[in-house]
Amino acid sequence: MKIQVINGPNLGRLGKRQPEVYGSTTYADLVVLCERAAAELGVEVQVRQSDLEGELIGWIHAAADAKEPVILNAGALTHTSIALRDACKELDAGLIELHISNVHAREEFRHHSYLSGIATAVIAGLGVAGYPLALRYFAER
Numbered sequence: 001m002k003i004q005v006i007n008g009p010n011l012g013r014l015g016k017r018q019p020e021v022y023g024s025t026t027y028a029d030l031v032v033l034c035e036r037a038a039a040e041l042g043v044e045v046q047v048r049q050s051d052l053e054g055e056l057i058g059w060i061h062a063a064a065d066a067k068e069p070v071i072l073n074a075g076a077l078t079h080t081s082i083a084l085r086d087a088c089k090e091l092d093a094g095l096i097e098l099h100i101s102n103v104h105a106r107e108e109f110r111h112h113s114y115l116s117g118i119a120t121a122v123i124a125g126l127g128v129a130g131y132p133l134a135l136r137y138f139a140e141r
């Protein structure tokens with residue numbers, strides 16, 4: 001089984017961007033963390049990041065066609081993008097919405113998500129440790 005890990009805008013800046021909120025793990029470290037976790041779980045993983053909404057939507061479409069589960073940290077698009085929600089609605093193999101920070105303990109505008117209502121589950125606030133947990137869920141399901 002192949003699991004898609006898709007990261008949205010500004011997540012390529014992990015480690016440099018607001019480390020007090022997102023931690024000191026870099027994006028490159030996050031990729032390695034996911035690849036190691038997947039290898040231990042005996043599943044394949046593809047980890048990608050884009051700052052472009054259309055590119056993210058294209059990857060979601062491809063995952064929907066391939067019937068692959070998706071772990072999605074959509075960054076700020078979580079709170080704004082109906083287009084991303086519409087694309088995610090086609091993910092029959094499952095969707096975990098993931099946030100490194102606890103969005104509910106932050107600004108009001110981060111409390112609403114267009115994705116939560118169509119996601120299998122939501123993980124928020126566990127830092128980058130949320131990624132291997134989400135991978136484990138799909139690997140063991």
Ligand code: DQA
Nearest residue numbers: 010073075076099100101110
């Ligand atoms: C985030 C939370 C979002 O509100 C924010 O815009 C991000 C990252 C998180 O991982 O905590 O870019 O999705």
